[in-house]
Amino acid sequence: MTDLSEGYSDIAIDHFEHPRNVGAMDEATVVGSSENPASGASLELYFKLDEQGIVDRVTFMAHGCAAAIVAGSVSTELLKGRQLDKGITRDELAEALDGLPPSRKHAYRLVTDAVQDAAASVT
Incomplete structure (x- = not known):
């Protein structure tokens, strides 16, 4: 089990323990993906x-580390209602x-790379 007690905020811990909007989406218009070869973490965002x-x-679907799950989860809350091509910042x-x-x-x-990947796929 990942120890999140050191360095993670209560908000981050909540997103790890109760991730929002997790899973692949069959009716997705576009999918963006990214990976960090150094850590082995990967993320897919389905829009x-x-x-x-x-x-x-x-x-979202995340693999590799707690931080990827946390960032993927919170990004789904932040991105809903936004113009995809406007992206999201660190x-x-x-x-x-x-x-x-x-x-x-x-x-x-x-997250930012997966959003950019998805936005680049939309024409």
């Missing part, structure tokens, strides 16, 4: 977009999670 490219629904993720431990900040990049 259901409306006609204007607004995120109507988003789910600062937004950090603020929503009240930060991550320094050695786990790669999880922010997993």
